Amino acid sequence: MSSQNEEIYPMNLVSFSIKTKGPGNFARRLRTVFTRFGFTEARTRHALHTIIDCLASYHASPTFFIPAIVLRRHPSLLARIATRGSEIGIHGYVHNDYRHLSVYEQFKQTQQAISVFKETHIPYAGFRNPYLGWTQESLRVFTRLGFQYESNEAVLHNVIDLAHFSPSLRTGYAKSLQLFQAIPSNIYTLRPHFEGTLLRIPTSIPDDEMLFDRLRITNPAEVGCIWSRVMEHVYDLGGLYTLNLHPERAIPCRKALDILLSFATSRPLPIWIVTLQEIAQWWNERSQFRLHITPLTPGRWHIAAACTSRATLLARHITVEDQTTQPWHATDVCIPSRNFSVEAARCPCIGVSLQTPQSVVDFLYEQGYPAQRCLPEDAHTYAYYLDLPGGTGTTCKERAQQKSVLVQHIEQLQVPLLRFACWPNANRAALAISGDIDSVTIQDFFLRILEVRQHTRQVR
Numbered sequence: 001m002s003s004q005n006e007e008i009y010p011m012n013l014v015s016f017s018i019k020t021k022g023p024g025n026f027a028r029r030l031r032t033v034f035t036r037f038g039f040t041e042a043r044t045r046h047a048l049h050t051i052i053d054c055l056a057s058y059h060a061s062p063t064f065f066i067p068a069i070v071l072r073r074h075p076s077l078l079a080r081i082a083t084r085g086s087e088i089g090i091h092g093y094v095h096n097d098y099r100h101l102s103v104y105e106q107f108k109q110t111q112q113a114i115s116v117f118k119e120t121h122i123p124y125a126g127f128r129n130p131y132l133g134w135t136q137e138s139l140r141v142f143t144r145l146g147f148q149y150e151s152n153e154a155v156l157h158n159v160i161d162l163a164h165f166s167p168s169l170r171t172g173y174a175k176s177l178q179l180f181q182a183i184p185s186n187i188y189t190l191r192p193h194f195e196g197t198l199l200r201i202p203t204s205i206p207d208d209e210m211l212f213d214r215l216r217i218t219n220p221a222e223v224g225c226i227w228s229r230v231m232e233h234v235y236d237l238g239g240l241y242t243l244n245l246h247p248e249r250a251i252p253c254r255k256a257l258d259i260l261l262s263f264a265t266s267r268p269l270p271i272w273i274v275t276l277q278e279i280a281q282w283w284n285e286r287s288q289f290r291l292h293i294t295p296l297t298p299g300r301w302h303i304a305a306a307c308t309s310r311a312t313l314l315a316r317h318i319t320v321e322d323q324t325t326q327p328w329h330a331t332d333v334c335i336p337s338r339n340f341s342v343e344a345a346r347c348p349c350i351g352v353s354l355q356t357p358q359s360v361v362d363f364l365y366e367q368g369y370p371a372q373r374c375l376p377e378d379a380h381t382y383a384y385y386l387d388l389p390g391g392t393g394t395t396c397k398e399r400a401q402q403k404s405v406l407v408q409h410i411e412q413l414q415v416p417l418l419r420f421a422c423w424p425n426a427n428r429a430a431l432a433i434s435g436d437i438d439s440v441t442i443q444d445f446f447l448r449i450l451e452v453r454q455h456t457r458q459v460r
């Protein structure tokens with residue numbers, strides 16, 4: 001972490017807020033605290049049920065994340081929304097930034113959080129860090145403690161023309177991007193991916209806080225339009241849109257949420273509206289899918305798909321024999337059958353050189369592509385030939401970049417190719433409505449200042 005970042009993350013919430021939001025914004029924030037929260041649970045309960053009701057009309061449920069210490073103060077409220085089908089994930093033991101904790105403190109506090117979830121009988125599967133403040137050590141902690149997924153990688157969608165905003169608002173917005181370690185949106189970054197057994201499910205920014213409090217866009221129709229533009233972009237790339245809507249802004253955002261959901265359900269192909277845990281279960285299921293391609297006669301292959309019934313099997317530039325196919329997106333068609341023969345100009349599979357490490361083949365499988373080892377002289381008989389003796393790179397950053405370039409390239413190939421789509425049941429994209437319940441009452445909001453101070457002593 002840079003020394004510049006150290007200055008941005010002081011331990012005290014008040015000075016933190018003043019530094020990142022400015023004194024004017026902090027005063028504004030204090031006013032809104034008293035309008036968005038109450039001294040009882042009533043306002044937050046109403047906000048949570050508003051989101052749940054809104055999604056229920058689309059047969060979907062939200063995912064909420066909550067600091068364990070806040071859950072401990074409001075167990076029946078959370079138990080009630082869990083029984084209505086909402087997923088509850090862990091948002092720290094207290095609302096602190098893990099980038100300020102040693103790996104030991106991260107481990108200890110995550111364990112403490114798990115204990116509270118167990119005591120209160122709230123099932124959990126995933127973790128989202130306050131301020132999306134993850135580190136490589138956090139990923140190891142989540143893996144060791146058995147989490148199915150984490151949802152911290154902040155994919156930035158450039159859907160706002162910042163030129164229309166004042167320099168001070170633009171500065172505040174830029175501070176959020178830095179705080180959230182924003183990454184660009186593309187085909188690869190909009191997909192979940194495994195790091196070992198831990199699934200990383202991307203989240204999206206700008207979130208509601210950046211729109212409402214940073215850029216002061218409070219018109220619900222305008223917010224709904226921005227969210228729909230993000231959805232359109234995600235749909236075009238076939239990825240996941242994880243909206244982050246803090247329940248404290250649910251009431252002013254209700255109409256915006258309706259606009260987004262109505263937009264998402266009126267696309268030509270369906271969008272899977274889903275909780276993050278369901279995505280984690282699906283991605284695990286999908287990771288076992290394989291395509292077995294056997295040559296029959298020149299230009300003909302037999303295909304056996306080892307997958308579950310909800311897999312979406314896609315083909316392009318291939319003639320499928322004696323089977324019905326359904327048009328899907330662009331040049332892709334959907335094949336309902338799992339056993340069939342095809343005619344194609346080349347083997348509809350990715351040929352991988354013998355010196356390319358197995359990790360690259362595993363990566364191709366994870367992305368839903370069929371792969372076979374092949375010799376360089378046979379390269380031209382495959383849809384695409386991959387020769388990466390050094391794998392996808394040595395550093396995390398290099399690997400992410402190379403994987404991104406590779407996926408983008410394969411997706412755009414106009415050659416005979418079979419593959420599994422990202423989402424089940426012929427869905428083109430996925431949409432998860434998530435929200436961090438940072439506080440339930442005004443008391444929670446102010447207790448946070450003390451809790452963060454008590455639990456962030458050990459700065460690296």
Ligand SMILES: [Zn+2]
Nearest residue numbers: 130131436438
């Ligand atoms: Zn939070």
